[in-house]
Amino acid sequence: PLLGPEWPNLVGGGRLAEWRHNVLSTPAWFDAVMDFDPGPGPLAALNIPTLLVYGANTQPEYRELTLAVADALPPTDLVEVPDAGHGVPVDNPDAFNALLLEFLERIGVAGSS
Numbered sequence: 064p065l066l067g068p069e070w071p072n073l074v075g076g077g078r079l080a081e082w083r084h085n086v087l088s089t090p091a092w093f094d095a096v097m098d099f100d101p102g103p104g105p106l107a108a109l110n111i112p113t114l115l116v117y118g119a120n121t122q123p124e125y126r127e128l129t130l131a132v133a134d135a136l137p138p139t140d141l142v143e144v145p146d147a148g149h150g151v152p153v154d155n156p157d158a159f160n161a162l163l164l165e166f167l168e169r170i171g172v173a174g175s176s
Contacts, residue, residue, distance in 0.1 A: 114162065
């Protein structure tokens with residue numbers, strides 16, 4: 064949840080100033096994201112294992128962008144995570160961590176412990 068019990072800890076340590084800067088830069092970022100074309104090109108040339116996750120409750124434009132990136136990357140695991148929005152690792156950390164660990168083990172980057 065956006066304003067869960069961890070909220071007071073997230074605004075400390077300079078994070079509030081960082082967020083203020085992000086708010087000021089958001090219009091330019093949004094324009095860049097909306098103009099991004101993930102079609103054939105640099106992404107299609109990559110041949111690396113890739114895990115893309117998105118939340119079941121994410122905004123439609125982010126879901127569409129994620130699906131387009133997945134189509135452009137040849138070897139891609141695409142997973143929709145339940146009970147999560149755009150911030151999957153924050154909204155559903157248990158599911159995200161399990162997916163990431165399984166992916167890393169499968170591609171030989173992390174061993175089971």
